[in-house]
Structure formats: structure tokens, C-alpha cells
Amino acid sequence: MKVHFVGIGGIGLSAIARFLLAKGHQITGSDVKNTKITEDLENLGIKITVPHNRHAVEDQDLLIYSAAVKSTNPELKQARHKGVQVITRLEALKLVLSDKRVYSVCGAHGKSTTTAMLAEILGSSALIGAESKAIGANCRVVPGSELMVFEADESDGSFLNSNPYCAIVTNAEPEHMEYYDYDTEWFYECYREFLSKAKKRVINAEDEFLSSLDMEVVRLYPSKDIRNIRYELVDGEPTTFFELRDLGEFAVWGFGEHIALDASLAILAAMNELEVGEIRKNLKRFKGIKKRFDIIHKDEKIAIIDDYAHHPTEIEATIKSAKLYAKLGGYDKITAIWQPHKWSRTMDNLEHFITCFEGVDELIILPVWAVNEEPRELDFSATFARYNPILAQRVKREDGSVMIVSENSQKLINGGLVIGFGAGDITYQLRGHK
Numbered sequence: 001m002k003v004h005f006v007g008i009g010g011i012g013l014s015a016i017a018r019f020l021l022a023k024g025h026q027i028t029g030s031d032v033k034n035t036k037i038t039e040d041l042e043n044l045g046i047k048i049t050v051p052h053n054r055h056a057v058e059d060q061d062l063l064i065y066s067a068a069v070k071s072t073n074p075e076l077k078q079a080r081h082k083g084v085q086v087i088t089r090l091e092a093l094k095l096v097l098s099d100k101r102v103y104s105v106c107g108a109h110g111k112s113t114t115t116a117m118l119a120e121i122l123g124s125s126a127l128i129g130a131e132s133k134a135i136g137a138n139c140r141v142v143p144g145s146e147l148m149v150f151e152a153d154e155s156d157g158s159f160l161n162s163n164p165y166c167a168i169v170t171n172a173e174p175e176h177m178e179y180y181d182y183d184t185e186w187f188y189e190c191y192r193e194f195l196s197k198a199k200k201r202v203i204n205a206e207d208e209f210l211s212s213l214d215m216e217v218v219r220l221y222p223s224k225d226i227r228n229i230r231y232e233l234v235d236g237e238p239t240t241f242f243e244l245r246d247l248g249e250f251a252v253w254g255f256g257e258h259i260a261l262d263a264s265l266a267i268l269a270a271m272n273e274l275e276v277g278e279i280r281k282n283l284k285r286f287k288g289i290k291k292r293f294d295i296i297h298k299d300e301k302i303a304i305i306d307d308y309a310h311h312p313t314e315i316e317a318t319i320k321s322a323k324l325y326a327k328l329g330g331y332d333k334i335t336a337i338w339q340p341h342k343w344s345r346t347m348d349n350l351e352h353f354i355t356c357f358e359g360v361d362e363l364i365i366l367p368v369w370a371v372n373e374e375p376r377e378l379d380f381s382a383t384f385a386r387y388n389p390i391l392a393q394r395v396k397r398e399d400g401s402v403m404i405v406s407e408n409s410q411k412l413i414n415g416g417l418v419i420g421f422g423a424g425d426i427t428y429q430l431r432g433h434k
Contacts, residue, residue: 004057004084005029006075007066008048009038011138012153013089015127016064016096017041018139030056030075036433040137054078061085064092067156068372090158096127097163100148103269104162106194107170107204108154109314110262112289114170115151117252118266120285122273124149130308131290147273152194155179159194167198168269170262172209173313178344202269204261218268222261231255233328238293238321247276253288255321291427293321299400303331303417306430310341310423312352318421319359326417333416334359337395337402339366339426343373354384361416363387364404366394369424395420397432 005017008029014037021027021044030049031038038048049056054074057063063079063086079086103122105115112130119126119140124147126132126140152159155176172191180187188209195201195215203210205219220226228249229242242260243249244267252263263283270279288294297304305322309315315338322334336357340346346353346368357363365380381391390411396403401414420430 001062002026002028002060004060004063004075004079005065006052006063006073007031007069008041008046009033009035010066010068011037011129011131013064013066014041015129015138016089016092017046018044018137019096019125019127019141021046022139022141028056028060036428057082057084062087064089090156090161093158093161094163097148097150097161099146100125100163101146101165102163103147103149103166103168104152104159104164104194104198105150105168105170106152106154106159106162106191107168108173108175109311109317110170110258111151112308113254113259113292114168114262114266115149116289117263117283117286118168118269119149121266121270121279121282122147122149123282127151128289129153130292133287133289134285154190154194157190160190160197162194164194164198166200166202166269166272167195168202168265169195169204169207169210170265171204171207173207173311175311177348200269200272202265204265220261220264220268222257222264226257226260226264229257229260231324231328236298237287238295238325238328248280250280250283252283253286254293255324256317257320258317259321293318293325296431297400298329300330301415302400302413303329304397304400304402304430305417305419306427307419307421308423308427309421310345312349312356315353315356315421318419319357322417322419323359329417331415331417333361335362335364335413335416335418336360337364337366337392337404337418337420337426337430339420339422339424340368341423342371343368343376346378347376350378350383354386357384357387360387363389364392364395365389366392366422366426369422369426371424395426395429397430402430 009031028047030052032051057075057078105111115128116132125142126149128138129151131138152162201217225245227243238255240259241251291308294306309318392404392406394405404411420426
């Protein structure tokens with residue numbers, strides 16, 4: 001088929017585009033701007049139109065569009081004029097996953113990491129909402145295999161279309177509640193439906209909601225099942241060692257209790273397919289994922305880390321990891337740079353955001369990455385006064401240092417551990433791409 005993707009630069013849609021390309025379909029796409037993702041897709045031979053243009057739709061058989069694309073988009077209009085079938089990413093998942101034995105990973109936090117870990121353990125095809133460093137992309141196709149590891153997304157309800165053979169849930173903390181009309185009952189109903197669709201289920205049983213489920217599941221109790229956690233730098237890379245139940249010790253890339261938890265869920269799910277010895281060996285193939293405790297520069301003076309955490313629970317966990325890394329790496333100061341992601345998330349979780357940066361030596365706050373939301377009234381300087389924050393316009397990478405650019409001043413950080421938090425364009429700023 002000839003398939004056109006509107007919004008192909010998104011992490012979810014680009015993974016499906018890569019998957020269909022590898023399956024032999026002809027792929028085109030469009031987006032509002034050029035990015036590293038669109039550049040990588042063009043290097044695969046995919047023709048991409050920037051910005052959106054009705055002439056990008058020619059003789060395609062199918063158009064798939066992301067949730068961010070509005071009904072007024074000229075390519076959607078052109079496709080309907082031409083009689084081209086138009087479907088959402090949510091609907092496209094049925095086409096991609098319907099004939100697979102899917103290990104579907106969901107949860108408010110840790111799902112990308114758990115998905116990438118499980119993909120390496122199983123050596124399977126994978127669709128991930130982030131770039132796995134071991135794969136070098138957010139998609140892998142293993143020819144002839146029916147096994148698929150998939151990062152399921154609860155933010156738009158699309159996890160219900162993931163055809164789970166095994167459903168893995170890392171946690172069910174309410175998130176993306178604007179999609180669910182702030183109806184917690186509906187939110188949890190969707191999680192129940194997701195789990196009920198699967199033949200096998202693995203859950204974090206210490207999550208308040210998941211612990212209440214009355215269905216046949218493999219339950220992980222992290223505080224009891226995971227023991228003797230220790231952390232080392234192995235060839236300069238952060239590594240967590242832990243014991244799981246009576247299965248012995250495992251080693252996995254990364255630092256933190258949350259890393260041991262994610263790995264444990266992946267291990268328990270993989271036991272449907274493999275023996276423990278092979279799981280232990282294969283887990284070592286996981287090398288982290290881009291934008292998750294992503295060490296983008298390090299030398300004796302400074303380490304710069306890019307992290308996708310944009311919810312206070314995630315930020316807290318990552319700061320714990322940063323403290324460990326700073327201690328073992330000999331960095332005497334931690335500077336956090338936070339780009340709040342969406343006004344709704346910032347306001348809904350404001351009290352938790354105020355406390356989640358405890359332990360950092362310096363906090364720099366960038367403008368809110370609004371994602372088409374209207375601005376709200378919030379005095380960040382007063383609200384976060386306990387940290388004496390610097391309110392900056394942007395950050396700028398300068399070789400092995402980071403320049404903090406405020407309205408009337410600049411400050412160079414060239415020592416300690418610098419860690420950026422956010423799901424917006426902070427990643428490009430830290431990497432010197434903007």
C-alpha cells in the first residue's frame with residue numbers, strides 16, 4: 001500500500017511509519033517542521049513534506065494522522081476530496097497489531113523503559129514511544145516473528161486497541177486526565193478493560209488501584225520481591241544490580257529503584273517465553289533510551305543529562321538517580337533545568353511539583369511548553385521560592401557547558417551535574433540543536 005502520515009515527526013506515528021516501511025509499504029509523510037526524527041526518516045527514503053501541504057496527498061491508498069492534527073488540516077481535506085481512506089493513529093494500531101502476539105506495556109511512568117527492556121530480553125519486534133539505544137530507533141521488525149513488544153498509550157485511550165496477549169502495567173497513577181474529562185472512574189475503567197483483554201497479565205501490585213484488582217495476574221510486590229539493590233559504574237555506565245524473588249541477581253543499565261522495578265516487570269513477563277538464564281543474559285543488551293537519564297556529555301568537570309520526566313513522580317525518581325550518579329562520578333553540585341510541560345499538568349500537580357525538586361542545589365525554570373493550551377496565571381518565582389529559582393528564557397549548549405539565557409543576563413554552568421527535565425524542546429536546547 002501507499003500510506004501517508006500526517007504528523008510523521010511524532011514519536012508514536014514515526015514508529016508505525018518505520019514498521020510499515022519495513023513490511024514493504026510505500027511511505028510518505030508531513031509535519032510542521034523538520035526535526036531529527038524527520039531527518040532520520042528521510043534517510044530511510046521516506047519523502048516528507050514540511051510544512052503541511054495539500055499537494056502532499058496524491059495517489060496514496062491510506063492516510064494516518066496523529067491526535068495533534070486538526071480536522072482543518074489541508075492534507076486531511078485533500079484526502080477526503082480524493083476518496084483516500086483516512087484513519088487516526090488509534091485506528092491504525094488495529095492494522096499493525098491485529099496478527100501479532102503482543103506484549104503491551106502501559107502505565108503513567110516507566111512504560112518506555114520497560115518496553116525497551118522487554119524488547120531486548122525477547123529479541124522481538126518492537127514499537128516504542130522513545131528511541132532505544134540498543135535498537136538505534138523507536139521501531140524494530142524481526143522478519144517472520146509474530147512476537148511484538150508494544151508501548152501502549154493511555155493518554156488518548158489507544159492502549160485499548162493494542163491487542164494485548166500479555167498486558168504489563170507499571171502503575172496507574174492518574175495522568176492525562178484532560179482526555180478523560182477528569183473522570184477518575186472512567187480512567188480506571190479503561191485500565192480494567194485493557195487488562196481484561198489480555199490472556200497474561202503482569203502488574204505492579206503496590207500501586208493503589210492495581211492492588212485492588214480481582215483478576216488472575218502475576219503480581220510484583222517491589223518492596224518484598226526486589227532485594228539487595230546496589231549501584232555501580234560499569235565501564236563508566238550506570239548499572240543497577242538487584243535480586244528478584246528466588247530468581248537470583250540481575251544487572252541492568254541505569255540507576256534507581258524504579259529501574260529495578262521496570263526490569264522486574266519485564267523479567268516476569270518474559271518468563272512466558274524464555275528461561276531465567278537467557279532472560280538474565282539478554283537484559284544486559286538494554287543500553288537505555290534516548291531522553292531517559294540520557295548522558296549527553298561527561299568529563300571530569302561536568303556531566304549533562306537530558307531526561308524526559310515531566311511529571312513530579314518521575315522527576316523525584318530521576319533526581320534520586322542523579323544524586324547517585326553525582327556521588328559515584330565525583331560531581332559536587334546538581335543543577336536542575338525544568339521546562340514545565342502543559343499548563344494543565346503543571347496546575348493539576350502544582351503542590352507535588354513544588355516539592356519534587358528537593359535535593360537539587362540550583363533550579364532553573366524555563367517557560368511552559370504549552371502544547372496549544374492557553375496560558376494560566378502562575379508566579380513561578382514566588383511559588384518555587386524555596387529553591388530561589390532562576391527564571392530563564394532558554395538554555396544554550398556551548399561545548400562542555402550550558403549557558404542559561406535570561407531576559408537581561410546570561411550565566412555559564414561549566415561544572416557539576418546538569419540535568420534537564422521536560423517533554424518539550426528542552427532536549428534540542430540541551431543538545432545544541434536550537
